[in-house]
Amino acid sequence: MTQAQTSAAQSQQMDNKTPMKLKEKRPMKMKTRRTMTAYSFLLVPLIFFICIRFFPTLYAFSMSFTTQNVNGFTIENYRILLRDGVFWKSVWNTCKYVIITVPLQMAFGLILALAIERVRHFRWFYRMIYFLPYITSTVAVSWVWRLMFDPSVGFLNQFIGLFGIPAQNWLTDPKEALYCVCAVMIWQSMGFSMLIFMAGLQGIPKHFYEAAKIDGANRWKVFWKITFPLLNPTIVFLAITGVIQALQTFTQIQNLTASSGASAGGPLNSTVSIVVYMYKTAFQEFNMQYASAVAVVLFLFILLVTLVQMKVLNKTYEY
């Protein structure tokens, strides 16, 4: 790949040298030459984007309108989708993942950022520890959490046993499993929110706080009247990226709930998300057409969020 790049680059250089000498003779061609150069730089990436992004997108759309048995256009997949209980379960679960994880990871992130801003010592230490889960492999830490949640050998049941709380089934209980997955997601991503909030807090000019102090505002008031409104862009950014990420939840669910005997999303589909359902349909049941229809629904969700983002972001920048 890199070799192709360098050889392309070399030929590029040669292409450039020849017209360079002709420059004085034909200044008219200057603009065309610059355009040629630009397009020769963009050629490989453009082909890449067309082949690896645009064409597959169109292909996924068109495939969702076909079935394995019938050739040609059909909306059969979408018709089945409407009556598919597991699909609706996955949509509802995905909404739950978004509603539970996004506000909580942002709230924890903000509290941690504010707390770390207030202390003078060990800042780097706190920042490092809280950020650690974010950079470690999701698969590895999901398995660590799975061991912690294990009803018979896990740490959590031993721990709550100390307080006399009866042992829970955690990931194997359909009522609790989704919240366990959420806990792992929040644990892993709150460090990221913290980091972004810390950067946001540092961006607030100090004289705002000084002015508030002179006016005699208490801490509570300073937070709600100054800090919070000025963090608005940060909050919007974290909310949008958080929602898009939660909509795509897959790795945690796959590693927390799949085993040799049961596929991901269990028990009783209580943790299945849109992406997990799509993955299972495509690569375990090999119904690529139906899975494409599921993927198109996910795409529409993300598109909706992106459109909201554009609206909200434009508004934020106005003041």
Added chain:
Amino acid sequence: MKRKTSIGNLVIHLFLLVGVIVVAFPFIWMIVSSVKSLPDFYRFSFWPEKVNLSAYKYVFQETDYLRWYLNSIIVGAVVTISCLIFNSLVGYTLAKHKFPGAKMIFILILSTLMIPTEMLVIPWYLLGVKVNLIDTYLGIMFPGLIEAFGIFLMRQYMLSIPDDLLEAARIDGMSEFRIWWRIAIPQVKPALSALGIVTFLGNWNAYLWPVIAVTTDQMRTLPVGISLYATGDSGGIQWNTIMAMSTLAVIPMIIVFLIFQRKIVEGITLTGMKG
């Protein structure tokens, strides 16, 4: 007055320390569990009866763990280098060259950010099967070789390079390619290193596409290897082996993070904020 603030400070420290224990505990539990023997798990004590390294021995001797590690390093390194070269080249061209169609190309590239990977994996898989890319390094790598977000980031930084600098190089007779490589690239080094860190981390942890693109044991990347080993074992879950695998995957990352903490945090904040 002064006393009050120091007590307040103490309370915050206490709060943060409790949080540190909650956040760091799974890592400690992971390491402790990796040196337990299987019966130790049913003794319900925190510490193992005695340190038992058999899980590590098993990982190195009976599984392809080192190969998975190597695969992850190869994939991460190649994709990162490719992204740095192509993203900065495209970003530079879009920022500093005026040509018909520039704006349209930029919008086209940006619009791909809206397409979720999840929607593309099925066409990629079918393509991969057709051109024999399944179970090859290129098969794992190809979707990430050029990346729209990176292009956007590089374009933003390239815009701040003064045009006079580039024009001066042009008058000196430097080729356009050399101007990009010698003049533009050094100007955006911080953004490049940030992009490199984020790209490598993303690929190191990538799961959805690698788990689809690989069918043989040998070609698995580290996350895929751990995941499929752990779910594939029908004879009961070997917790100590899985924890040894996780420890070996996580600890080097933590060490690298400790060494390059400032750069990594800067990189993630930078790219995060620009998103």
